[in-house]
Amino acid sequence: MRKKIYFFDLLRVVAAIAVVLIHVLGPYREKLGDIPDWEWMTVITFNSFSRWAVPVFIMITGALMLTDKRPIDGRYYIKRRFGKVFIPFLFWSVFYAFLSAFTLDGINFNITSELLFNLPFHETYYHLGFFYYFIPLYFVIPFFHWLVQNIDIDKTKVLVVLWLLCSALSLFDVDTFLNSDILLYSGYLLFGYVLYQQRWPRFGFLILSCVCMLFITDYMVISESFANNEYTVGSWLSYKTLNTALIAGGVFVSCRYISKKTSEKTRNNLSFVSQYTLGIYLLHPIFLWPLRHFDLYFINPILSIVIWTFVATGLALFASWLLSRSSRTAWLVP
Numbered sequence: 001m002r003k004k005i006y007f008f009d010l011l012r013v014v015a016a017i018a019v020v021l022i023h024v025l026g027p028y029r030e031k032l033g034d035i036p037d038w039e040w041m042t043v044i045t046f047n048s049f050s051r052w053a054v055p056v057f058i059m060i061t062g063a064l065m066l067t068d069k070r071p072i073d074g075r076y077y078i079k080r081r082f083g084k085v086f087i088p089f090l091f092w093s094v095f096y097a098f099l100s101a102f103t104l105d106g107i108n109f110n111i112t113s114e115l116l117f118n119l120p121f122h123e124t125y126y127h128l129g130f131f132y133y134f135i136p137l138y139f140v141i142p143f144f145h146w147l148v149q150n151i152d153i154d155k156t157k158v159l160v161v162l163w164l165l166c167s168a169l170s171l172f173d174v175d176t177f178l179n180s181d182i183l184l185y186s187g188y189l190l191f192g193y194v195l196y197q198q199r200w201p202r203f204g205f206l207i208l209s210c211v212c213m214l215f216i217t218d219y220m221v222i223s224e225s226f227a228n229n230e231y232t233v234g235s236w237l238s239y240k241t242l243n244t245a246l247i248a249g250g251v252f253v254s255c256r257y258i259s260k261k262t263s264e265k266t267r268n269n270l271s272f273v274s275q276y277t278l279g280i281y282l283l284h285p286i287f288l289w290p291l292r293h294f295d296l297y298f299i300n301p302i303l304s305i306v307i308w309t310f311v312a313t314g315l316a317l318f319a320s321w322l323l324s325r326s327s328r329t330a331w332l333v334p
Helices: 006-030 037-048 053-066 074-099 109-117 126-139 141-150 153-171 181-197 203-228 242-259 264-274 277-293 301-324
Strands: none
Touching: 006 037, 006 053, 006 126, 006 242, 006 264, 006 277, 006 301, 037 203, 037 301, 053 126, 053 141, 053 181, 053 242, 074 109, 074 126, 074 277, 126 141, 126 181, 126 277, 141 181, 153 181, 153 242, 181 242, 203 242, 277 301
């Protein structure tokens, strides 16, 4: 059994909370001009400062799976790695397709049938889009696993730098054959592996770059939105761009440092929540459904976002824990 790595627990927990935060504030992004400017700008800052969450999940996968020295067993890999994610994805895709049929105007199962028909190509609910670029990475991981076992870490770093250059082209909308989803998302696997495998001497530079990119990203989204008089993001909030990659890298190494300063009790609490982060990801929209459909937001957007983020996260955590208690339902929240 591999030694427990506590900073991954911290990473998973903060990333899960960030994902819920993004989905809670979603309706406010389009309210430019409808709410006071300072409130809208604060909402957008929350949004801009949270876009690293999904890339961090991919980086954790790369760090864990690529550092495993054991040869990949095909049957085990398909059943316990790929299947552990793919089967719950299918179940929850069908579940949310039916949930989408329930609207304020009544129940419309035509929505469900259309969503299920398009399931192979498009998510049935907004948060499930993650799996359409995460699941294909399972076909890349065996190749990367072989690669990192057969080249030294310096060559792997060169690959990461080349990937960062590709992500810079993506940020500025330079269209090349390198601007493919599978390339730009799979780079996070190697990025997580390298940051975990070896301590680069300039981690401070990476953290500084992270902070700078956070504020640059936020400024660009806010300024372009005001210039166009509507919410405008360009490529700044994409997961496939240099700014997001540097922010995710900074968060990754920062959590590694912070985790060393945490108490044993905090580590145990983080470890408990970390077990259910995929469940939190899958389940939290259930608890946001009434919030969005019945407009249960408070008058103050900031207060509303903070409170509902922790309410939805807590309820999703509790529901995930309940489902995990039975062998008949534990596979739903792996």
